[in-house]
Amino acid sequence: xxxxxxxxLFIATPLLAQDKEQxxxxxxxxxxxxxxxxxxxxxxxxxxxxxxxxxxxxxANYAGAVQPIVDWVYSLPEDQLSDEVAxxxxxxxxxx
Numbered sequence: 001x002x003x004x005x006x007x008x009l010f011i012a013t014p015l016l017a018q019d020k021e022q023x024x025x026x027x028x029x030x031x032x033x034x035x036x037x038x039x040x041x042x043x044x045x046x047x048x049x050x051x052x053x054x055x056x057x058x059x060a061n062y063a064g065a066v067q068p069i070v071d072w073v074y075s076l077p078e079d080q081l082s083d084e085v086a087x088x089x090x091x092x093x094x095x096x
Contacts, residue, residue: 033051035073
């Protein structure tokens with residue numbers, strides 16, 4: 001089971017008014033990207049920069065959420081790093 005300390009608490013206030021499904025899907029996508037980078041051996045600081053740089057359009061509004069989500073992913077035990085992280089993150093987010 002994944003430990004969910006929702007880094008979304010740190011998301012910028014304007015995001016809170018956005019559609020919950022979009023917020024959860026985009027946040028889960030960020031978590032999934034962080035899992036891939038961590039599994040590849042990338043340092044968290046580089047992962048934060050890479051994910052933030054790739055956010056475009058409406059997703060650029062999520063830049064403030066990248067660091068706390070990446071920090072959360074990097075706090076997970078290695079045996080939990082799988083595609084399921086993003087799925088579980090989104091499900092838990094939607095349940096909030």
